[in-house]
Amino acid sequence: MVDLTAMILDDDRAHTTMVAGCLSNEGFRLAPCHKALNIPTAVKRKAVDIYLVGDRALGRDGFDVVRELRNDSTVGILMLRQSADEIDAILALEMGADDCMVKPVRPRELSARVHTILRRTVVTPAEVRRARPGPGDFLRQVDDIEICDVLRLVRVGKRPVKLSKGEFDVLMLLAGRTNEVLSRERIIAAARGGGRTINDRAVDGIINRLRRKLFADAEAGARRIRTVQGRGYMLIERD
Secondary structure, eight states: OOOOEEEEEOSOHHHHHHHHHHHHHTTOEEOOOOTTOOHHHHHHHSOOSEEEEOSEETTEEHHHHHHHHHHHOOSEEEEEESOOOHHHHHHHHHHTOSEEEESSOOHHHHHHHHHHHHHHHOOOHHHHHHHOOOHHHHEEEETTEEEETTTTEEEETTEEEOOOHHHHHHHHHHHTTTTSOBOHHHHHHHHHTTTOOOOHHHHHHHHHHHHHHHSSSHHHHHHHEEEETTTEEEEOOOO
């Protein structure tokens, strides 16, 4: 049995009941949710390992809820959509979801996808102790950006930056090849290594979120993560 907590944010009560039953059978604790939930406060107060977000959640559009969760948390997010449209799936990923499923979900597939997300997003204390070498062995620095690969932490100066799994993976790729143009195809290949569905538009969304989260303003973001027209992106490391 797992020792993890899930929260379902979905105004579709019938489907929520079914999903809750599946998660309970897998051993998950279910964190309570109510319509007046304030997401930033909930993220800070509740030890939730994965959020499952529907088309409508808390009386709001599910995409907005995913975006707000991602802005305040690095935990797993699975979006549950009525539509099988590829554009909706891409938009969910651009907003910060780790994966997207079409309703009604199949219990075994739901379980598999939830656990796949958690393998990428949850680091247990035992895993940290086993993996923790000296700081110089896993800390990568690009100017004022510090990236801890083992703990998957990022700081700019002394400011911690919360990134999703996809955002972190793309940043690691860019940081490993600073001042070098990386094609969208190469970035897609790296991001797909985590089992995600991703394409050009999703890459553009990840890059835009990295610029917003890492740098003080849009101009600095566009200057430091540069778009090279027709070729791709590169992270500029100053001399």
